Amino acid sequence: MTLAVNEVSVPVDFDNTGEDIIHPPVLMTGEASYKRVTTLVSRIIEAPKAPAIWYPCFFLSAGLAGLLFALIGYEVFTGVGVWGNNSPQGWGFPIINFVFWVGIAHAGTLISAILLLFRQKWRTGINRFAEATTVFAVVCAGIFPGIHVGRPWFAYWLAPYPNIMGDWPNFYSPLLWDALAVGTYTTVSVLFWYLGMIPDLATLRDRATTRFRHTVFGILSMGWRGSARHWKIYDRALLVIAGLATCLVMGVSSTVSTDFAVSQIPGWHETIFPPLFTVGAIFSGFATILFLAYPVRAIFGLKSLITDRHLDNVAKITLFMASIVFYIYLIEFFTAYYSGSTMERYVYLNWMFGPYWWAAWAMLVFNGVIPQVLWFKKARKTWWIAAPVGLFCLAGMWCERFVIIISSITHDFLPSSWHHFVPTWVDYGMLAGSFGLFFTLFLLFCRFVPVVAMYEVKSILPQSHVHLPKAAGEKK
Amino acid sequence: MTTIATSSSSAGSEHAGLFGVLAEFDGPQSLVDAAANIRTAGYRRWDCYTPFPIHGLDKVMAIPRSILPMVVAGAAASGAIGALALAWFCNAYDYPMIFSGKPYWGLPAHTAVAFPALVLSGVVTSFMCVFVFCALPRFHHPLFEMPQFRRVTDDGFFLAIEATDPCFSPVNTAELLRSLGAVSVELVKD
Structure with missing residues (x-):
């Protein structure tokens, strides 16, 4: 397909997924003008009413989020006995959910940061809402360790502060690393998201028709006026943050994995955990984008900005990550066999054929086998195949966390300490509630914040490419 | 006369009540070309305003590397x-x-x-x-008073030369900007 002559606007439903080695790909379909980019994105926020489907989705999500907070209240007042947690399974659903949501959180930073470092232009269509999923997933993730400590009003004990007992936290403890890593990640992802949004908030300020909107967006946009001198500093800062955030993504998921890998439990004590958690995190994050992008662009009419090519690329990365994850699973089984350790071998057999066999098989099939359909272009281009694949990957990743956390420790070295884990209705309620919270925040974001980074899309349009005058060329 | 002579030594008060001159261009390319000329003409206190970062504009404007x-x-x-x-x-x-x-x-x-x-x-x-x-947040700026400047975050490409620039002259600078292909040139009050 070679209709990539950039000066020509292509039809909205133009197929831009083809490869063309001469022309750069078309990343905005329909009339590719600056004005249209602004209008397409701003009208979502400026419309007096959201699209009809938004309301039922929002009330359902908000209801579930309400359930989450009600259950948190119930748990705090009653005690951690409301969960299925027991001895030896002290972690249960809260930590499964924590690791699961932290994983999802990683794709936003990854899409933004790594693709920015690699100068991948297609990131501009999806980076804003990918970053939003990061922030909201981190919010969901952060809740669980907070309530899992049992007495959340003492959560500040994690911080090194001078206290009357005269002691300090143990800096060798992965749990302290975890708190620090996730706290850092939350701060960084919020700052990165907000900083990236300032020029777009200024756009909304300048388009505001009411005093109220003008004031709100005026304050949020910090008086941004698009100065070239500011852009230079701004660009540099975003690049520096992207570089740091990329390392942070690797760092946080590796740190989360040390919660397990540093222990002696068979099934946890593995050197492959840091890369497995990192790849798994990236995988689940891209799967989230794959799952969310279709409804977002359909509901808000953004097919011109989030084009088939963007989703094709997301699907390809999902497939790539799924393949690495699957490979690591196989390697884990091989290592267990090859180690010759009875306990190690037993744990893996128990994964597959023990009481939680369904979780292990779901993990292998959902994460390893089902995403393989994305090898076919037809599947990547069909929304009712690609989006459900994303959902399967999410379910698979949740099961992976279940297998790691539940299956391993309920059957460790001593049969006398084995104990079955049965989740309670509070566990299920909180899991559903965390999805409610995520979607509530996500729907509010779609309605009130620019879903697509307008200024970044404008910067990659063909007409934004300038030829430098000779005088400037000689200088450098 | 003496008072005028002393005050003109401190740049800016010469054009009291004037922030500078604001020119609008029809696209990134004409803005970059104009910026190159403004720089060659020896102006120092000026800036471009664009809806997105234009790659290479910093070189044309000779903006120093950020620390x-x-x-x-x-x-x-x-x-x-x-x-x-x-x-x-x-x-x-x-x-x-x-x-x-x-x-x-x-x-x-x-x-x-x-x-x-x-x-x-x-x-x-x-x-x-x-x-x-x-130097942000700065919620008020003389340029915000210009109605056309609202398009700077949409599809407007602007170049503003400040009155404090030693080379600035309300008539000549505006003329120069017009000759560089600006679609509109207006004086901005401080």
Whole structure:
């Protein structure tokens, strides 16, 4: 397909997924003008009413989020006995959910940061809402360790502060690393998201028709006026943050994995955990984008900005990550066999054929086998195949966390300490509630914040490419 | 006459009540071409205003490299060192305790503490630096009074030369900008 002559606007439903080695790909379909980019994105926020489907989705999500907070209240007042947690399974659903949501959180930073470092232009269509999923997933993730400590009003004990007992936290403890890593990640992802949004908030300020909107967006946009001198500093800062955030993504998921890998439990004590958690995190994050992008662009009419090519690329990365994850699973089984350790071998057999066999098989099939359909272009281009694949990957990743956390420790070295884990209705309620919270925040974001980074899309349009005058060329 | 002579030595009061002149261009290319000419003409206090960062415009305008990465590197290094020092103070100096037979202070394990501290201080510093170096937030600016300037965040490409520039003259500067293909040139009140 070679209709990539950039000066020509292509039809909205133009197929831009083809490869063309001469022309750069078309990343905005329909009339590719600056004005249209602004209008397409701003009208979502400026419309007096959201699209009809938004309301039922929002009330359902908000209801579930309400359930989450009600259950948190119930748990705090009653005690951690409301969960299925027991001895030896002290972690249960809260930590499964924590690791699961932290994983999802990683794709936003990854899409933004790594693709920015690699100068991948297609990131501009999806980076804003990918970053939003990061922030909201981190919010969901952060809740669980907070309530899992049992007495959340003492959560500040994690911080090194001078206290009357005269002691300090143990800096060798992965749990302290975890708190620090996730706290850092939350701060960084919020700052990165907000900083990236300032020029777009200024756009909304300048388009505001009411005093109220003008004031709100005026304050949020910090008086941004698009100065070239500011852009230079701004660009540099975003690049520096992207570089740091990329390392942070690797760092946080590796740190989360040390919660397990540093222990002696068979099934946890593995050197492959840091890369497995990192790849798994990236995988689940891209799967989230794959799952969310279709409804977002359909509901808000953004097919011109989030084009088939963007989703094709997301699907390809999902497939790539799924393949690495699957490979690591196989390697884990091989290592267990090859180690010759009875306990190690037993744990893996128990994964597959023990009481939680369904979780292990779901993990292998959902994460390893089902995403393989994305090898076919037809599947990547069909929304009712690609989006459900994303959902399967999410379910698979949740099961992976279940297998790691539940299956391993309920059957460790001593049969006398084995104990079955049965989740309670509070566990299920909180899991559903965390999805409610995520979607509530996500729907509010779609309605009130620019879903697509307008200024970044404008910067990659063909007409934004300038030829430098000779005088400037000689200088450098 | 004497008063005028003294005041003209301090740049700016010569054109009291005037911020400068604002020219609009029809696209990135004409703005970049005009910027190259303005720079050659010897202007110093001027700026371009665009809806998105135009790649190469900084070179044309000869904007110096930002010291931001250096500041961030310093902050990041201090963050990491600070975290290592904190771990040492807490676990090895103030209340020494043996955990799992490990040394009081060990770089391999404490890297996991130093690294997030490095990233955190680096990112927070870059974030702050944007506002410090850009002198933002600044909620009012003379350019905001210009109705056409509202398009700077949409599809407007502007170039403004400030009255404090030694080469500035309300008539000649405006004329120069018009000759460079500006679609509109207007004086901006301070």
